[in-house]
Amino acid sequence: MDLTATTAELATAAADVARLLPTRVYDPVLAGLVLRADGAGIELAGSDREHAVRLTRAATVHADGAVVVPARPLADTLRSLEDPQVRLVVEGSRLAVRTSTARFALPLLDLSTHPGIPPLPPALGTIPARALTAALTPVSSAASKDDALPMFTGVRMHSAPGGRLELIATDRYRMAFASLPWVPAGELDVLAPAVVLAEASRQPDRAAEVTVHADADRIALSWAGGSVSTALLAAPFPDDRVRKLLEAVIDSTVLVEADVLAGAVRRAVPYAGPHGSVTIQVDDGELRVRGSDPQSGESEESIKATIDGNRVTKTFQARYLADALRAFSGRRVELKIQDGLRSTVLTSQAGDDGVELTYLVVPLRQTP
Amino acid sequence: MDLTATTAELATAAADVARLLPTRVYDPVLAGLVLRADGAGIELAGSDREHAVRLTRAATVHADGAVVVPARPLADTLRSLEDPQVRLVVEGSRLAVRTSTARFALPLLDLSTHPGIPPLPPALGTIPARALTAALTPVSSAASKDDALPMFTGVRMHSAPGGRLELIATDRYRMAFASLPWVPAGELDVLAPAVVLAEASRQPDRAAEVTVHADADRIALSWAGGSVSTALLAAPFPDDRVRKLLEAVIDSTVLVEADVLAGAVRRAVPYAGPHGSVTIQVDDGELRVRGSDPQSGESEESIKATIDGNRVTKTFQARYLADALRAFSGRRVELKIQDGLRSTVLTSQAGDDGVELTYLVVPLRQTP
Numbered sequence: 001m002d003l004t005a006t007t008a009e010l011a012t013a014a015a016d017v018a019r020l021l022p023t024r025v026y027d028p029v030l031a032g033l034v035l036r037a038d039g040a041g042i043e044l045a046g047s048d049r050e051h052a053v054r055l056t057r058a059a060t061v062h063a064d065g066a067v068v069v070p071a072r073p074l075a076d077t078l079r080s081l082e083d084p085q086v087r088l089v090v091e092g093s094r095l096a097v098r099t100s101t102a103r104f105a106l107p108l109l110d111l112s113t114h115p116g117i118p119p120l121p122p123a124l125g126t127i128p129a130r131a132l133t134a135a136l137t138p139v140s141s142a143a144s145k146d147d148a149l150p151m152f153t154g155v156r157m158h159s160a161p162g163g164r165l166e167l168i169a170t171d172r173y174r175m176a177f178a179s180l181p182w183v184p185a186g187e188l189d190v191l192a193p194a195v196v197l198a199e200a201s202r203q204p205d206r207a208a209e210v211t212v213h214a215d216a217d218r219i220a221l222s223w224a225g226g227s228v229s230t231a232l233l234a235a236p237f238p239d240d241r242v243r244k245l246l247e248a249v250i251d252s253t254v255l256v257e258a259d260v261l262a263g264a265v266r267r268a269v270p271y272a273g274p275h276g277s278v279t280i281q282v283d284d285g286e287l288r289v290r291g292s293d294p295q296s297g298e299s300e301e302s303i304k305a306t307i308d309g310n311r312v313t314k315t316f317q318a319r320y321l322a323d324a325l326r327a328f329s330g331r332r333v334e335l336k337i338q339d340g341l342r343s344t345v346l347t348s349q350a351g352d353d354g355v356e357l358t359y360l361v362v363p364l365r366q367t368p
Numbered sequence: 369m370d371l372t373a374t375t376a377e378l379a380t381a382a383a384d385v386a387r388l389l390p391t392r393v394y395d396p397v398l399a400g401l402v403l404r405a406d407g408a409g410i411e412l413a414g415s416d417r418e419h420a421v422r423l424t425r426a427a428t429v430h431a432d433g434a435v436v437v438p439a440r441p442l443a444d445t446l447r448s449l450e451d452p453q454v455r456l457v458v459e460g461s462r463l464a465v466r467t468s469t470a471r472f473a474l475p476l477l478d479l480s481t482h483p484g485i486p487p488l489p490p491a492l493g494t495i496p497a498r499a500l501t502a503a504l505t506p507v508s509s510a511a512s513k514d515d516a517l518p519m520f521t522g523v524r525m526h527s528a529p530g531g532r533l534e535l536i537a538t539d540r541y542r543m544a545f546a547s548l549p550w551v552p553a554g555e556l557d558v559l560a561p562a563v564v565l566a567e568a569s570r571q572p573d574r575a576a577e578v579t580v581h582a583d584a585d586r587i588a589l590s591w592a593g594g595s596v597s598t599a600l601l602a603a604p605f606p607d608d609r610v611r612k613l614l615e616a617v618i619d620s621t622v623l624v625e626a627d628v629l630a631g632a633v634r635r636a637v638p639y640a641g642p643h644g645s646v647t648i649q650v651d652d653g654e655l656r657v658r659g660s661d662p663q664s665g666e667s668e669e670s671i672k673a674t675i676d677g678n679r680v681t682k683t684f685q686a687r688y689l690a691d692a693l694r695a696f697s698g699r700r701v702e703l704k705i706q707d708g709l710r711s712t713v714l715t716s717q718a719g720d721d722g723v724e725l726t727y728l729v730v731p732l733r734q735t736p
Contacts, residue, residue, distance in 0.1 A: 028663070073638035073664035080635045094665060102635065102669035267448045267470065270441035295396070296441035297462060301470035 001065025002089040003037045005057060010086060011078035013044045013055045016203060018075040020053045020196075020228060021046040032109045033071035034117070035088065035095070037061045042088075045117045046071060051196060052117045055203075055226040062089075068114050069095045069106040077104045118229060120222055121215035124186040127165065129201065129208040129223065131353040135167055135178035136201045138327030138357060142176035143169040143194035150235040154191040156242075157212075157219075159184050165212075168242055169194055174320050174361045175245060175343070176327065181354040188212060191233045192219045200228035245360055248345045252282050252309030254335040258328035258348070264289040264301045265322050271299040272318045277364050280321075281313045282337065291318075312337050314344060314363040324359040341365065369433025370457040371405045373425060378454060379446035381412045381423045384571060386443040388421045388564075388596060389414045400477045401439035402485070403456065403463070405429045410456075413485045414439060419564060420485050423571075423594040430457075436482050437463045437474040445472045486597060488590055489583035492554040495533065497569065497576045497591065499721040503535055503546035504569045506695030506725060510544035511537040511562035518603040522559040523566075524610075525580075525587070527552050533580075536610055537562055542688050542729045543613060543711070544695065549722040556580060559601045560587045568596035613728055616713045620650050620677030622703040626696035626716070632657040632669045633690050639667040640686045645732050648689075649681045650705065659686075680705050682712060682731040692727040709733065 017033055025031050030048040037043075042059040046052070067090060074097070078086065083099040090096070094105035136155065144152040156168040165182040168175065197219070204210055204223035213220040213229070220229030264287075268278045271291030281288040285307060291299040314337060325333065328348050336345040343360040350356045385401055393399050398416040405411075410427040414420070435458060442465070446454065451467040458464070462473035504523065512520040524536040533550040536543065565587070572578055572591035581588040581597070588597030632655075636646045639659030649656040653675060659667040682705060693701065696716050704713040711728040718724045 070664055073661075076638040077635060077667070080631075082631065101671065102632070102667065104635070104639065104665065104667040106665040107663075263448075263450065264470070267445060267472070270444040271472065293441075295475075296438055297472065297474040299445070299470065299472040303469065 001035065001037045001067055001095070002063040002087070003042055003059040003061045004085055004087045005042060005059035007078060007081050007084055007086040009057050010042070010044075010059075011075070011081070013057050014071070014075040014078050017044050017046045017053050017055060018071040020051060020199065021071055022048050022051070023072070027113070028070065029068060029109045029114050031071055032068040032114060033074055034066065034068045034111070034114060036066040037088075038064045047115055047117050049115050050231050052229045053227070054117050057225075065090060066111060067095050068109045068111045070109070073104075074106055118218065120220045120227060120229065121213040121218050122186065123211045123213050123222075124188045125159065125165065125182045125184040126209050126211050127180065127182040128353065129204045129210045130206045131180050131355055132210050132221075133201045133206070134351065134353055135180045135355045135357070136198050138359065139167045139169045139176040139178050140194035140198035141323050141327065142171060142174050142359070144171035145195065147171060150233040151191070151237055153194055154233040154235065154237070155194045155197055156237045156239070157188055157190050157192060159186075159188040168237075170242060172362075173317065174324065174359065175242065176324075176360075177246060177358040179356045182212075188214055190214050190219050191235055191237050193230055193233060196228070196230045197221075200230075203228060245343060246345075246358060248336050248338055249342070250309065250336045251339045252307065252312045252337040254282055254287060254337065255306040255332055256287060256303065256335065258325045258331055258333040260303050261287065261289070261333070262322060262325040262329070264303050265318055265325065267301060268299050269318050271296050275364070276318050277315050278318045278321065279313060279315045279366075282307055282309075282311050284311075309337075313366070315366050316344070316361055316363055320361050324361050327357055327359055369403065369405045369435055369463075370431040370455070371410055371427045371429045372453055372455045373410060373427035375446060375449050375452055375454040377425050378410070378412075378427075379443070379449070381425050382439070382443040382446050385412050385414045385421050385423060386439040388419060388567065389439055390416050390419070391440070395481070396438065397436060397477045397482050399439055400436040400482065401442055402434065402436045402479070402482060404434040405456075406432045415483055415485050417483050418599050420597045421595070422485050425593075433458060434479060435463050436477045436479045438477070441472075442474055486586065488588045488595060488597065489581040489586050490554065491579045491581050491590075492556045493527065493533065493550045493552040494577050494579050495548065495550040496721065497572045497578045498574045499548050499723055500578050500589075501569045501574070502719065502721050503548045503723045503725070504566050506727065507535045507537045507544040507546050508562035508566035509691050509695065510539060510542050510727070512539035513563065515539060518601040519559070519605055521562055522601040522603065522605070523562045524605045524607070525556055525558050525560060527554075527556040536605075538610060540730075541685065542692065542727065543610060544692075544728075545614060545726040547724045550580075556582055558582050558587050559603055559605050561598055561601060564596070564598045565589075568598075571596060613711060614713075614726060616704050616706055617710070618677065618704045619707045620675065620680045620705040622650055622655060622705065623674040623700055624655060624671065624703065626693045626699055626701040628671050629655065629657070629701070630690060630693040630697070632671050633686055633693065635669060636667050637686050639664050643732070644686050645683050646686045646689065647681060647683045647734075650675055650677075650679050652679075677705075681734070683734050684712070684729055684731055688729050692729050695725055695727055
């Protein structure tokens with residue numbers, strides 16, 4: 001293998017592959033970066049059997065070939081180079097990364113023991129990358145990062161009638177639901193790991209068209225220039241219970257600028273007390289955001305809002321409310337407040353990307 | 369107490385006081401921020417007996433007074449406010465931080481139990497803040513952050529003949545020495561905690577004139593608008609041994625752009641091996657920077673240099689060499705390489721601030 005490529009492009013791609021691969025593996029080859037050069041350019045890929053990623057970049061290929069090298073030092077070296085062009089060439093048992101003044105020689109790992117990059121499952125539909133990210137970022141934020149139950153770390157994805165794709169995630173304390181338009185080519189019905197999916201959806205250019213692939217075992221996102229795939233979560237998802245939560249019985253409806261409410265919640269955090277809770281009181285034409293802490297003191301801030309319904313008071317985990325409001329940043333959000341400990345439903349008008357988002361946050365038991 | 373002030377100014381001052389105060393103290397009042405308002409403006413101060421800080425800011429004072437409140441929530445609240453002006457007013461047992469739409473009420477701590485801000489020791493001389501920071505930042509980087517021996521966490525400061533101030537710090541493995549012009553008003557001869565001193569020297573405006581104060585127990589820096597003081601380290605400093613290290617017997621002298629060598633060292637770090645070491649080989653008209661690691665592979669980079677003397681090869685801890693080179697950023701640095709395991713001496717022309725800097729790095733035993 002012998003090729004010349006733009007350093008910055010190669011550096012970004014190597015960093016993306018390295019980031020998507022695990023760093024702690026029993027076999028170093030699974031943390032290796034597979035480089036494959038041919039007439040079409042260079043492919044940077046990696047797989048630890050569970051996840052797989054494959055990115056292609058332009059390169060002037062002097063000699064075809066394929067090698068696997070440690071991902072992290074290659075990514076670090078490419079990132080720190082100041083030369084605009086870099087040459088990658090196999091020299092004996094090393095892949096040499098060469099500039100006019102430097103040579104970095106990475107040991108070749110055993111390509112024959114690498115599991116290879118699994119082929120993509122069948123294509124089931126396409127979505128603009130921008131819309132997919134707009135839906136996946138907030139939905140995946142409602143999934144747990146480290147729950148013992150895989151169900152709460154996943155995003156439920158399934159195709160709905162009328163050319164819609166639906167995404168749901170919950171960690172018991174909040175739930176996010178997005179519906180967005182897609183061009184289906186088959187039925188999608190999976191539970192996929194939220195973190196990997198959100199990260200993968202940020203890979204392609206925002207203008208790109210993303211294809212969703214899935215079979216019984218894996219899900220993949222692909223676009224011109226790359227793909228990421230991962231094993232599905234083998235867990236049942238309580239679809240019926242989750243959908244029932246979306247049927248809200250409204251006690252009071254509040255219309256407010258999401259960023260204004262988020263600012264008030266952020267300022268109440270130093271006063272959120274040992275449980276990190278803030279209280280929202282619905283009043284005439286305004287919301288009052290309150291905090292109280294034995295050490296820090298008390299806070300109260302009023303923000304303008306359009307109110308329809310009863311005067312009610314709800315207490316929330318401040319960070320859950322902040323996560324929910326971040327999903328509606330830049331927009332007016334509607335808070336539908338239900339009675340008692342039933343969750344508060346946040347929604348807003350669909351954006352011009354057609355993404356409809358609903359976020360549920362379960363209130364805390366009120367301390368008298 | 370009742371006053372109105374510019375939010376941003378107050379927020380910066382409160383954050384600076386909160387940062388310079390310890391967060392874990394047995395008595396909450398020692399982590400408190402003392403606010404004192406009078407005709408001259410507002411003073412924000414704090415002291416845990418060991419450290420003390422006092423900053424003054426402009427304010428429209430409606431009623432004089434003094435209170436102590438928890439520092440962290442006050443700093444966090446001021447930082448997150450969007451209103452350009454803020455009012456601080458005592459209301460019963462609370463200090464209210466008020467804007468047009470919000471009220472944050474901090475509990476008043478017991479001012480009578482606060483140790484107070486110790487008076488400044490006698491003034492011993494003045495220096496421009498820019499020169500003091502230029503000398504203290506690199507010198508304090510050579511002190512240890514957490515050594516069991518206080519000597520290695522301190523900066524030795526003493527006045528030298530000819531209107532010079534000398535600063536020395538070492539953690540055994542490297543040593544930094546700075547000499548800079550000052551206007552003495554007495555004899556200075558102390559060992560002061562490096563971290564506090566470096567932090568304090570960054571507080572005043574770079575154009576400000578800083579006065580150094582000291583007595584047998586404390587050192588303080590003061591400037592128009594503030595002061596920071598701290599207890600001295602009660603440890604002997606091996607002045608004679610340290611000064612002997614500065615008398616180098618040169619084997620080879622290398623003149624090189626500090627940032628170019630720093631870049632090559634940074635690129636060698638992924639190959640620096642389990643001990644984090646890089647090797648510098650002095651050759652004809654160039655330096656070769658090398659790394660070698662069983663997992664990552666090998667690196668070699670050549671950089672142009674003016675060489676005078678023997679061809680030698682030295683191995684260094686990469687991060688110590690990087691710290692040393694950072695001190696000479698933007699300048700040409702002279703490396704005076706000595707024989708065997710004697711330290712390598714880095715120097716450069718004094719800048720227009722008159723700061724002369726010498727940095728010693730002890731090489732590692734070479735692996736064959």
